[in-house]
Amino acid sequence: MTATSLSAAPAPVIEAIGLRKTFGHHEVLKGLDLGLARGEVVALIGPSGSGKSTFIRCLNRMEAPTGGEIRFRQKRVRDGFRDRGEDLGIGTLRRHVGMVFQHFNLFPHKTVLQNVTEGPVIVCKRPRREAEEEAMALLEQVGLAEKHSAYPNHLSGGQKQRVAIARALAMRPEVLLLDEVTSALDPELVGEVLAVIRALAEAGMTMAIVTHEMAFAAEVASRVLFLDQGVIAAEGSPAEVILEPTNPRLQAFVARFKG
Amino acid sequence: MTYTWDFHSVWQYRDLFMWGLWISVVYTVGSIVFGVLIGFLTCSMRLSGWRMLSFIARVYQEIFRTTPLLVQLLWFYYAFPLLVGGNIDNRVAAMLTLSLYVGAFYAEIFRGGIVSIDKGQREAAAAIGMSPWQAMHRIILPQAFKRMLPSFINQSVIQFKNTSLVSVISVADLAYMAAVVNGQTYRPLESYTVMAVLYIAMLLPMTQIADWVEKRLRVSD
Numbered sequence: 001m002t003a004t005s006l007s008a009a010p011a012p013v014i015e016a017i018g019l020r021k022t023f024g025h026h027e028v029l030k031g032l033d034l035g036l037a038r039g040e041v042v043a044l045i046g047p048s049g050s051g052k053s054t055f056i057r058c059l060n061r062m063e064a065p066t067g068g069e070i071r072f073r074q075k076r077v078r079d080g081f082r083d084r085g086e087d088l089g090i091g092t093l094r095r096h097v098g099m100v101f102q103h104f105n106l107f108p109h110k111t112v113l114q115n116v117t118e119g120p121v122i123v124c125k126r127p128r129r130e131a132e133e134e135a136m137a138l139l140e141q142v143g144l145a146e147k148h149s150a151y152p153n154h155l156s157g158g159q160k161q162r163v164a165i166a167r168a169l170a171m172r173p174e175v176l177l178l179d180e181v182t183s184a185l186d187p188e189l190v191g192e193v194l195a196v197i198r199a200l201a202e203a204g205m206t207m208a209i210v211t212h213e214m215a216f217a218a219e220v221a222s223r224v225l226f227l228d229q230g231v232i233a234a235e236g237s238p239a240e241v242i243l244e245p246t247n248p249r250l251q252a253f254v255a256r257f258k259g
Numbered sequence: 260m261t262y263t264w265d266f267h268s269v270w271q272y273r274d275l276f277m278w279g280l281w282i283s284v285v286y287t288v289g290s291i292v293f294g295v296l297i298g299f300l301t302c303s304m305r306l307s308g309w310r311m312l313s314f315i316a317r318v319y320q321e322i323f324r325t326t327p328l329l330v331q332l333l334w335f336y337y338a339f340p341l342l343v344g345g346n347i348d349n350r351v352a353a354m355l356t357l358s359l360y361v362g363a364f365y366a367e368i369f370r371g372g373i374v375s376i377d378k379g380q381r382e383a384a385a386a387i388g389m390s391p392w393q394a395m396h397r398i399i400l401p402q403a404f405k406r407m408l409p410s411f412i413n414q415s416v417i418q419f420k421n422t423s424l425v426s427v428i429s430v431a432d433l434a435y436m437a438a439v440v441n442g443q444t445y446r447p448l449e450s451y452t453v454m455a456v457l458y459i460a461m462l463l464p465m466t467q468i469a470d471w472v473e474k475r476l477r478v479s480d
Contacts, residue, residue: 060386062382062385062386081390081391091388091390092388094385094386094387094388095387095388098386098387099386101379101382101383101386103379105377105379105380105382105383106383107380107383107384107398108402109401109402109405118387118397119387119388119389122389122393122397123387123388123389123393124388164383167383167387168386168387171387171388
């Protein structure tokens with residue numbers, strides 16, 4: 001970033017502006033701003049109930065924000081599925097912004113390969129052969145090429161999550177949203193999933209990661225956000241936020257994870 | 260008990276039994292086809308997110324699920340024509356009532372199957388850019404269909420038995436024909452036993468298939 005940092009900061013790929021979300025009378029997000037630059041990896045940490053999952057789910061409109069807006073490539077995302085005028089539809093947004101879930105959500109009636117090709121073939125209308133070749137390359141990348149004809153029920157949690165990552169990557173996303181992707185895994189399976197994400201970060205994938213893995217967040221993130229009670233309570237480099245926190249609530253939070 | 264069975268006299272009316280059986284099959288299959296369409300429509304209305312549509316569908320379902328089929332048949336044949344002025348053919352009334360009756364139950368089976376699918380499936384489909392319609396027919400329905408199938412077959416078996424009620428509005432189904440044969444032969448034991456055996460012969464394979472399907476689906480889950 002040495003060359004560009006002299007001029008104006010590059011425009012973010014995706015950004016949230018004044019994002020608000022209320023469930024009933026409970027305000028979960030109280031006006032959050034965040035922009036992700038290309039190639040940036042942002043980790044969102046915070047206590048449960050702080051709104052970090054809701055926030056990341058607003059970024060691809062899995063949740064409809066109550067206020068504020070989402071912009072993708074400087075374009076406003078509208079409420080409908082299709083583009084209208086200058087505004088992007090939710091469908092277009094999601095085609096370029098992938099998401100991986102805590103509980104994998106693989107399609108149980110489809111094989112591993114079909115899970116990965118479903119998006120490219122059905123949504124992007126790419127030729128099946130081409131999509132399958134690309135899917136095999138992605139499965140190779142996550143170390144599961146030999147499982148291509150297995151059904152999800154026959155995979156371990158770690159394998160399922162790696163397939164889910166391949167499924168998201170098959171859409172050739174510009175941004176990847178990871179929502180507590182290791183929280184449902186047995187401890188011994190966490191490493192294999194983190195390794196895949198680490199490789200993606202090194203390859204320059206733009207990512208927003210909600211996680212409880214503090215050491216991992218510190219290692220892979222270029223920026224860390226601490227969410228607390230619906231606001232960004234602290235923000236900065238991993239060193240500032242995780243390693244040497246100054247905010248007392250953040251200190252208490254990080255201390256618990258350091259054990 | 261020194262009853263002497265005499266199936267010979269009943270055997271002479273075998274054509275009537277076969278014709279009655281055929282009519283029962285026609286009403287069963289016909290009402291299942293219409294019922295599936297009605298059920299699909301009703302289920303779509305219930306899940307449409309439009310409160311008015313959902314409410315109308317709900318009212319229809321509750322009316323047809325909380326009144327006996329016999330009452331519905333009598334109402335459509337004897338009462339409904341007075342309401343609209345004119346006559347209704349008994350066969351039309353029978354097919355209409357049977358279809359509306361089973362449609363109300365099918366709608367609930369379809370709806371139950373769809374809402375039983377984890378919401379994560381819908382989210383995963385949405386996350387790769389699928390439209391709600393694509394998510395429904397590529398991801399939700401194939402999974403829901405498997406869950407609905409055993410209940411669907413069971414309801415259809417019940418439907419075959421229910422067609423016997425159309426005899427009360429003089430539709431010449433198997434039950435009606437058994438009564439006719441009895442009237443001719445004065446052999447109620449034989450007439451009605453033959454009828455019962457024919458129902459069993461038709462439905463035993465169906466219940467076996469239902470059990471088999473259920474077992475198979477459980478294994479593949």
